Amino acid sequence: MAITRFAVLTFLALAGVASVTVYMSLHIARDEAVRDARNRTIGIARGIAAPLVNTEVREGNPEAMRALDDALSNRMRDGTVSHMVVWDVDGTPIWGDSPEEIDHDDGLPVALTAVEAVEGDAVDRGPEPLQHVGTGTDDLVEVYVRVLDADGTPFVFEAYTPRGKIQADARVLMRELLPLTLGSLLVLVAAIVPLSLTLARRIDRANAGRRDILRRSLRSWQGERERLAQSLHDDVIQDLSAMGYALPVVLEALPDDQRSAAARAMGEQMTGVLIRSVRALRGVLTDLAPSGLEDADLDAALHALAQRHREHGLGVDLSTDPDLGVGKAAGTLVYRIVREGLHNVAKHADATAVTVRVARRDALVDVTIDDNGRGPARPEGEDGHVGLRLLEHFLTDVHGSLELVERPGGDGGARLRAVVPARLPELDEALRD
Structure with a gap:
């Protein structure tokens, strides 16, 4: 082309x-x-x-x-x-x-x-x-x-x-001028064409290499997350769940006297901590390997993500277009953007409310996250939003974009806006592999 x-x-x-x-x-x-x-x-x-x-x-x-x-x-x-x-x-x-x-x-x-x-x-x-x-x-x-x-x-x-x-x-x-002038142009074109063809082939090879790197990166990223999720599920969560089931049995075996009352109370507190830890780890497990991130599955995964943040006290208003028409790779990127945006709001923004909008715009998906926190300034003493920077680099490679700016209107807060191509067939193929 x-x-x-x-x-x-x-x-x-x-x-x-x-x-x-x-x-x-x-x-x-x-x-x-x-x-x-x-x-x-x-x-x-x-x-x-x-x-x-x-x-x-x-x-x-x-x-x-x-x-x-x-x-x-x-x-x-x-x-x-x-x-x-x-x-x-x-x-x-x-x-x-x-x-x-x-x-x-x-x-x-x-x-x-x-x-x-x-x-x-x-x-x-x-x-x-x-x-x-x-x-x-x-x-x-x-x-x-x-x-x-x-x-x-x-x-x-x-x-x-x-x-x-x-x-x-x-x-x-005219017969003297035209051959000289047009001949010079033809000689120039003849000299440029081989160089341009060579450059075009190099660009094609570079693009092919970049696409291969992206596929390998996404495949590696997906594989590592799945392995980590599998390890959490098979080892840590199972062990903690087993402890959560075993601890009440141990507490029931304690004698019903004054000396055992303090141990029973401590055990009940430990049981509550275990239950909350297991729930938190299951939420992390869902973030690492959501069940599906295409169309309706993406909508369900985003609402589940918003609900988990609501349970921690952050008011999340989420709206998505009914038919986004995204592939798995694009859905994965949209999910990562929303997850990283909500995570940064909860951790850095001191916000009480956040609005998330996911909309289809021609061949692109537009993700906008507005919060009422302290704005996009880097937190004092922190290295900044590493996850967002990595996402920005990845989106640039797939011809998308990401920016963190002040929320329009002058009322404070920050806006995270990302644009993602709705279809990334090569990366979809990498995820299927």
């Missing part, structure tokens, strides 16, 4: 970057083509027109005009420039490749007829349609350049470059 996601995202990223690259390359190529038209016009104006424009040309000398006409007409034969006009700075045309087209021209821009204009100023008037007599309409780029003629007198040179020429130049630049 990680490799598939990487491949799809890489393709989308490459397509996006390629689209932006094509768009930017197109604009760059167009701008560069227009810049070439500007530079070409400046070159013709300075290198060809300026040396030939002089007083004789301005006065209409046929020989001088023919020399200028031949030079500029020859420059137009390669198709890079389709129309040229030489203007005086006052807007009077001096020469043009076609007198008819001069008559249809809009004249000079105001900026180039101003005295402040300096030699070499160029103005790109952008694509403007120019009416050619008998040839229809061509899309041209019009460029004006102000230069000095052979006598040092300023004039304005105007040239029109066909849009097709600019587009052709842009396509040439």
